[in-house]
Amino acid sequence: MIAYLGRRLIQSALILLGVSLITFALLYLLPADPVRQIAGRSATPQTVENIRQQLGLDQPFVVQYWRYLTKLVSGDLGRSYIQRSEVTELIVSRLPASLLLMVGAILCELLIGLSMGLIAAVKRGTATDQTLMVASFVGVSAPQFVVGLLLLYVFAVRLSWFPIGGYGTWRHLVLPSLTMGILGAGWYARMMRSSMIDVLRQDYVRTARAKGLARGAIIFRHALPNAILPVIAMIGIDIGIFMGGIVVVESVFGWPGIGQLAWQAIQRVDIPIIMGVTLVSAFAIVLGNLLADIIAPFIDPRIKLR
Amino acid sequence: EDTIDPNAKQGGEIIATYKDDVTTLDPAIGYDWQNWSMIKSLFDGLMDYEPGTTKLKPDLAESYEISPDGKTFTFKLRHGVKFHNGREMTADDVKYSLDRVTNPKTQSPGAGFFGSIKGYDDVAAGKAQSLSGVTVVDPYTVKFELSRPDATFLHVMAINFSHVVPKEEVEKYGADFGKHPVGTGAFKLAEWTLGQRIVFVRNPDYWHKGLPHVDKITFEVGQEPIVALLRLQKGEIDLPLDGIPPAKFQEVMSDPEQKARVVEGGQLHTGYITMNTTMAPFDNVKVRQAVNMAINKARIIQIINGRAVPANQPLPPSMPAYDKAFAGYPYDVAKAKALLAEAGHPDGFDTQLFAMNTDPNPRIAQAIQQDLAAIGIKASIQALAQANVIAAGGDKAGAPMIWSGGMGWIADFPDPSNFYGPILGCAGAVPGGWNWSWYCNKDLDAKAAEADSIVDPAKSEQRYKMWSDIYAKIMADAPWAPVFNEQRFTMKSARMGGADNLYVDPVHVPINYDNVYVKDVQ
Amino acid sequence: MTSPIAPDLPATIRMPAKPRAGVWRRLVKRRLALLGLVIVAIVVAGAVLAPWLTGYDPNEQMFDGLTIEGSPLPPDAKFWLGTDLLGRDLLTRILYGARTSLIIGIVANGVALLIGTLVGVTAGYFRGWIGSALMRFTDLMMAFPALLLAICLAAVFQPSLWIVAMVIALVNWVQTARVIYTETSSLAEREFIDAERTIGAGAPRILFRHILPHLLPTIIVWGTLGISTTVLLEATLSFLGIGVQPPTASWGNIIFENQTYFQAAPWLVFFPGAAILALALAFNLIGDALRDILDPTQRGRE
Amino acid sequence: MTSTPETILDIANLCVSVRGEDGSREVVSSLSLTLKRGETLCIAGESGSGKSMTALAIMQLLPQPAGRISSGQIRLGDTELTSLDERQMRRIRGDRIAMIFQEPMTSLNPVLSIGRQLTESIEAHTSLSQAEARQRAIEALKAVRISEAESRLKQFPHELSGGMRQRVMIAMALALEPDVLIADEPTTALDVTVQGEVLELLRDLQRQHGTSVILITHDMGVVAEMADRVIIMRQGCMVEEGKTSDIFARPRADYTRELLAAVPRIGGGVGRQKSREPTEVLKPANVADVKDLHVRFDLRGGVFGRVNRRVHAVEGVSFSIAPNETLALVGESGCGKSTTAKALAGLVPYGGDIVIGGRNLSGLGRDERKAVRRDVQMIFQDPFASLDPRMRVGDLVAEPLVIHGIASREERLSRVATLFERVGLSADQMELYPHEFSGGQRQRVCIARALALRPKLIIADESVSALDVSVQARVLDLLKELQREFGVAYLFISHDMAVVENISDRVAVMYLGQIVEMGTRDQVFSNPRHPYTKRLIEAVPVPDPAQRRSRFARLDQEIPSATRRIGDAPLKLSLLDVGNGHLVAAEG
């Protein structure tokens, strides 16, 4: 276990290194010139060169990357070109909100998705099953922007149950989590139904029934752990998918997470921020996958860590 | 003083919203339309404009003198003006601020505005730390010597980049000064929670007695304009400063109650199509003229719900030197076709039209595309992120045509020269420059320089006439097809008071925070 | 007792039919699966026959397609599904958009599914460095910002449908790979896989003949779910400049362009959204039926 | 014992049908039987005759969606079970009727620990606290003689030997103390000593709680030992019913007679092999040479999952098998027989040397390994788990031929069909899937698959245990015939001493991972030296109700265990030759 963890951590560090290298290279190759954006429209070529030099952007790629890495080791992600603030500070100030949203969204997904999937599998072939599956597809196919605005309109504007966006209390968290969760819930519901159907006809479920266990015990204790394996694998994946949707959801609900930061940075080629956000999300994804891999053998003891 | 609205009420708090987070509040760096007027409320310059107008007036300066040759400006500073930290502002601070903004280490995007000050080149090259042309005569007098006469200099003394900053605070915060701004302005920064809100509170020591009117402005950032509007409709906020989102425009304008709270005004903006004059077939003036005649501007304005007026020249109507008499190119498809045929393209040609990817720009680009198709020009659209379009425009072989929307020129100050240099002059027609037509007319450059050397305010009409001629000549060469001048529609809550022109202030974009007030305080 | 060993085989022994025979027949016998097939057929026919099905040009911005104020028209007798913000006929755009969206939702998604399955199965089955190298590569791909890659490709290549399809295929396989990996690593520990090893079955055989069929339900789920997500993803990528460019229609970009108008002009979001949903659901119905048919323990359900 | 004549279970005209690819098929036809309180009813009969189906029908757990009760009544006391819904049935299952399923591997939940699976059923039907339930679970495990019961609670099914899994299933059912216990082949995977214990346990239960037992078994010894009444089934129908003594003494139906005649007996039996000379056996070119084989499993514990204990499953085993020879490996359940087999098949990491056909298994290239694979075939202990559930059995049996590129398609088909016929299946069953077979039929599929390649060595792990005696005899004959024709060697793992005695040339007795006695069949059977061997032979039940023992001798010593702390390796036994190659471990 410890050896495995150690190896995985080293591998994870390598992955992060890889991500940083590729991202850095891609940004280096990007034709949009950040210096031009910094220097403004009225700048003379000389000023532009001057700024380029100051930022070290005139150096060869290898030198630039090495410099970035050495600073990275001491936790310095550089300064934003456009905002001129420390990237670390920008990210740190927004990370808690994004993490909170992610936790909220995962909870929503699991609650909605797994229960939908479970019910559908147990009631396989019935109208309930079909309704739930259509619902899950609606969840997956609906554009998040529209879902978010609809929820906001109904529950915040019309019913005033929740605030119209913002950040602070748990009531602020509900609608954005739900918006993000609905997409994932659709996935989870489908996956859950599929693997649950598979599991429910296994012999050991028959054994459990023969023991006269309550339906809940059969489903939750015997079937669920067997069926949930593919779902666990989604922990890491989820984080990746979140990074896609987080921009939209955050801006609909005025949620101060890193999605908006990233989006603005991409639009303006603010390289230090792009790098920083990329590394942070890569870290989260790698961690999520590692977690999923570590959890898997606890759920299915036949899987060995290796 | 005279600029204060006699009906204005003191006190009250307002909430304004922006979609994007504010990048920086450092006057030497901030160059977004969003932080532009925020900085104006935190800092002051030697000059300013009458609220809601484009009329220059002295601000931190009490008065100024211009030497007859137009090369020396002497400003007398106001006494007793205090920075937010309590220290009095003096001529040293003015000099320091200008040294700072021109110093390449500051990486100010506005440094180029000060190019006419003596010693600028040395500072820009890093050879000097200080502008030799700026001298502190006494604590309340500062003298500027220019290397050439510059008619726009008073405007330059009014733009944010020249605003006065206290040295000790700048040195204290270093690169983070933009997050901890300290100026002499009407408001001071009380709170900045990244990604959530910025709070301005009234500066009790503001030298301009009676201003500002409101005690506190909270800027909430990070929310969709649509949602901001919903919040306005629910009475949660006062000013959705991203404006009325297109999707909601009809809804708002068809409701008399809401429409009454919308203020419409012009802005110093032109939306245009650039044609790369160095690239075939746009190197042929006939082709460019044909394009000018092919565009159905009325239809395009219809597509954006009539939120603009058709343009026929680079300058917007509210700009001095705008030529009302100028006819421009008519919308005439037959003529356009004929011109194309004359140019040797009777069947048209294939080309590309670049545009920014945010609504409504791709839609406008498609309308343009259809208009071009009508005369046989088959333009494929490249809708890209802002930075990529800018990159393509700055590359000589990059983009045949660009629709400027979303990145188009909003003037830094209300002077005709501001529409020329970087975007139509030879100086901008360099790799990475902003002259996306790559139009370089040495004659016009000379004429522009000549016009800008007319410093005497009494001769400004003559100067404006010269500029009108320059733009007319440009239109004859047709490197651009001007399409429209955008109108601004600012919506506010019912409790907001103040003259309408404060809400569409041409200089304080989007609004003038110092002079607005709320009606529901006693 | 007589010898228990049967004499040599009588010639009359009925030889078993080939397993897969009749899958199609059994598929069309199911009402829901048939419904799914019909929907897919309609969509494909709509895409192929678009020019004959509608009298409008998908890109023509009609003068009478907008109100005086510039608002789109709701569905009426002339424009069955209404018009869009530029005064184009929405039905026509949806029909033509099906071409793009089918390629994305089916071809690109299919390729992604294929890569993901191959990688996941291989990594899950092989212990040691192959598996862990593949999975770490997958992690890397997952951690890597796909949007950025897209932007860079946009800068390098001319944006086109095939580029966006390629990007989607290159980006979207990772999730499938991950899920398939976990399931495979559990399957690989099953005793019947051991049994296969003892009869000398090589890795390819075990993977494709024995493990893959067990993964089928998961593959079907991911394949069908992938349809809607890739179709929507295409819109995002097009927005960033790497996909089809305006005025070419795709279901995703119709939604994407108009989503802020969903209150002012709901038809602009509803109809393309319904099209995506219908396509995804149709494949889901087929997939579900296929899953039942190919699952031997479900025989007797028909 | 059968003092109360009250009928507890009454089945009338039960018909069970299953739907397959081509329509419905009746697998139980108008079966009627009654079960009285405290009575033991044995159901014996042909493999695939519907015994398990009957049991599942009683439990209302027929395989879905294929199986259903097409007609008939099942009354438990006053309740008509066929008309109950799932909720009502739930209260009856486990509480009033408990069942032990035939295939223990797939019947245990792979992701739940043994302890959890045991305690939950206790908790579901009693009001015991968690700790008490745990105590009860430990007792139940001890009762079925599982060593180290307490720490086993934490283990998972795949870490147990086949016999252990079966005993866990038994413990689970016994702990419930139901009114009716249905045991479907409960002792097939158990060695005779443990089998005796378990049977005794059943009797105890009966004595104490008046439990009625339906015992499904093909082992006529067990029938004779346990049954009050016997039902013989064939092809879904009851062919005979009667008191045990009557059936054994005066069988009426032909099939019953056939069955009884096929019962293997120690020292006799139908197909008993002629003893071959040991000299003939000790030819130099052995098929397999195993030297000092070790297999150990690390058990992890604690927060960091550090290895703290180790299962010494196989601890220095050496033997060799010559061509044409059958080596039987017998021993207590969990002593490492299957593990030895798996090591030979290359499925577990091992220490020591395994030489097959002159090639040492370790350090073989890919192609060589494939070639070795061709020569060594294994029949797994748990047939269901070792068949790919998504493949048709015909394809499964043909697969080795395909892999090794033998024969054309048509030839392959006919070869598979022949194999099916020879193991007593019909060729049209080739189209079915594994789950559509009975336990015994599946076992035959596995045998057919192993035979397909005509390998040099077949490892048969309990491979005739689920077969009724007549089919068993047929299969054994087939094995022997193959041996005669092609010189196949067998490593024959079995707990059934009678079968072993019938088929083997030599016998190795394993105990706690080591061989304690090895010699020719006659040496071991007629002159057992090691006490454990002696006990094994004594414990064999005799298929004659007249010779029924009133009580199995209970073993009172500690149950030995192969699990040890790290660093506490077991003592290595040395084998002494007591004459003519008869090796016996020195008494330690």
Ligand SMILES: Nc1ncnc2c1ncn2[C@@H]1O[C@H](COP(=O)(O)OP(=O)(O)OP(=O)(O)O)[C@@H](O)[C@H]1O
């Ligand atoms: N799920 C199923 N679908 C179709 N047929 C089945 C299914 N399960 C069992 N059968 C068939 O039902 C018949 C009776 O099977 P059953 O399991 O009751 O036999 P059995 O008497 O228990 O045999 P054994 O001693 O081999 O376990 C067999 O012919 C078998 O092929």
Ligand SMILES: Nc1ncnc2c1ncn2[C@@H]1O[C@H](COP(=O)(O)OP(=O)(O)OP(=O)(O)O)[C@@H](O)[C@H]1O
């Ligand atoms: N994967 C494993 N992890 C830990 N222990 C194991 C594992 N597999 C087997 N064992 C242990 O090894 C020992 C020997 O098991 P094996 O399966 O060889 O027994 P066996 O002689 O075949 O018994 P049976 O007759 O009951 O099948 C048992 O104590 C078992 O618990």
Ligand SMILES: [Mg+2]
């Ligand atoms: Mg059975």
Ligand SMILES: [Mg+2]
């Ligand atoms: Mg075993």
